[in-house]
Amino acid sequence: MAFRLxxxxxxxxxxxxxxxxxxLPLPLLGFQLKCCSNSISRSKAGAVHxxxxxxxxxxxxxxxxxxxxxxxxxLVLVVxxxxxxxxxxxxxxxxxxxxxxxxxxxxxxxxxxFGEHDQETLQVFKGDTRNPxxxxxxxxxxxxxxxxxxxxxxxxxxxxSGDNTPEKVDxxxxxxxxxxxxxxxxxIVLVSSVGVTKFNELPWSVMNLFGVLKYKKxxxxxxxxxxxPFTIIRPGRLTDGPYTSYxxxxxxxxxxxxxRAVLIGQGDTLVGEVSRLVVxxxxxxxLDIECTEGKIFEVNSVEGEGPGSDQQKWRELFKAAxxx
Ligand SMILES: NC(=O)c1ccc[n+]([C@@H]2O[C@H](COP(=O)([O-])OP(=O)(O)OC[C@H]3O[C@@H](n4cnc5c(N)ncnc54)[C@H](OP(=O)(O)O)[C@@H]3O)[C@@H](O)[C@H]2O)c1
Numbered sequence: 001m002a003f004r005l006x007x008x009x010x011x012x013x014x015x016x017x018x019x020x021x022x023x024l025p026l027p028l029l030g031f032q033l034k035c036c037s038n039s040i041s042r043s044k045a046g047a048v049h050x051x052x053x054x055x056x057x058x059x060x061x062x063x064x065x066x067x068x069x070x071x072x073x074x075l076v077l078v079v080x081x082x083x084x085x086x087x088x089x090x091x092x093x094x095x096x097x098x099x100x101x102x103x104x105x106x107x108x109x110x111x112x113x114f115g116e117h118d119q120e121t122l123q124v125f126k127g128d129t130r131n132p133x134x135x136x137x138x139x140x141x142x143x144x145x146x147x148x149x150x151x152x153x154x155x156x157x158x159x160x161s162g163d164n165t166p167e168k169v170d171x172x173x174x175x176x177x178x179x180x181x182x183x184x185x186x187x188i189v190l191v192s193s194v195g196v197t198k199f200n201e202l203p204w205s206v207m208n209l210f211g212v213l214k215y216k217k218x219x220x221x222x223x224x225x226x227x228x229p230f231t232i233i234r235p236g237r238l239t240d241g242p243y244t245s246y247x248x249x250x251x252x253x254x255x256x257x258x259x260r261a262v263l264i265g266q267g268d269t270l271v272g273e274v275s276r277l278v279v280x281x282x283x284x285x286x287l288d289i290e291c292t293e294g295k296i297f298e299v300n301s302v303e304g305e306g307p308g309s310d311q312q313k314w315r316e317l318f319k320a321a322x323x324x
């Protein structure tokens with residue numbers, strides 16, 4: 001069975017008045033996340049490890065002790081929540097009843113994607129990471145964790161319009177965000193890319209023609225030197241999505257097909273593909289797994305059963321990658 005996300009309706013919450021002018025209420029939507037998991041087998045190849053699993057249905061944390069527990073004390077800021085990985089992160093946080101806040105350039109996209117929620121569930125702030133003045137301290141008030149999955153295309157495209165280039169997003173935007181974050185933060189997870197340490201070597205130099213890997217590495221470096229508790233996730237080539245032109249009903253039908261087994265490496269040697277669903281899950285898991293703090297991991301997914309949202313299995317994967 002593939003990663004499967006299915007939608008169920010939830011009762012309406014009362015919508016409260018936004019505390020800050022840029023903070024917007026969203027329409028409500030509830031859903032249930034389903035995917036697969038079980039027995040473990042490890043690849044001996046390099047620093048890469050896979051978890052093979054049997055099928056299982058992952059339900060809300062209340063009914064599945066293996067899922068990441070919901071935490072009322074957690075407030076997760078997602079930056080890039082309208083993107084391919086970001087959408088899946090937000091959907092999954094909502095499913096886990098983890099309070100979330102979005103920082104978006106276009107707040108209307110959040111309404112279209114995630115529906116309406118009360119302020120206790122999902123808050124939306126407007127901001128562009130390229131503009132330090134957009135990153136007002138009120139956006140970070142009470143935030144305990146951050147997942148940053150911003151990005152743009154590696155090659156010139158419509159998405160570069162208004163100078164939204166890799167230099168501006170992956171380097172300056174990440175630098176601005178890191179500078180604005182409160183020192184009290186418990187964890188920031190940054191989505192980067194495999195190949196960032198080898199941008200001058202073929203084949204990476206082709207991907208890096210407009211600097212995307214170089215600037216991602218500069219973004220990583222600023223985070224590593226920030227003193228903040230960080231985890232960097234470097235995905236391989238992304239598959240499954242982005243679902244950016246869909247609403248959440250469609251998004252939640254996303255599957256990782258047969259590619260559910262997870263490979264995690266260190267040292268930028270891993271080459272391959274990874275489902276966006278797996279990347280989103282890796283980011284959420286890293287928030288709570290202590291041994292990922294201050295570490296960088298490459299992530300791929302291949303055919304086979306995967307860890308689903310089982311925290312213990314993810315912990316073993318991250319630990320095994322470090323043991324090499
Ligand atoms: N594609 C690949 O094969 C691949 C491989 C390895 C790593 N990656 C990296 O993985 C990450 C996730 O990729 P993805 O394809 O899922 O992402 P994506 O769909 O390209 O989404 C990027 C997100 O970043 C936001 N964003 C862009 N510029 C911004 C700015 N100036 N201020 C604030 N937000 C901004 C976008 O918001 P808007 O809606 O406002 O545009 C969108 O939410 C990216 O960092 C990407 O570079 C991709």
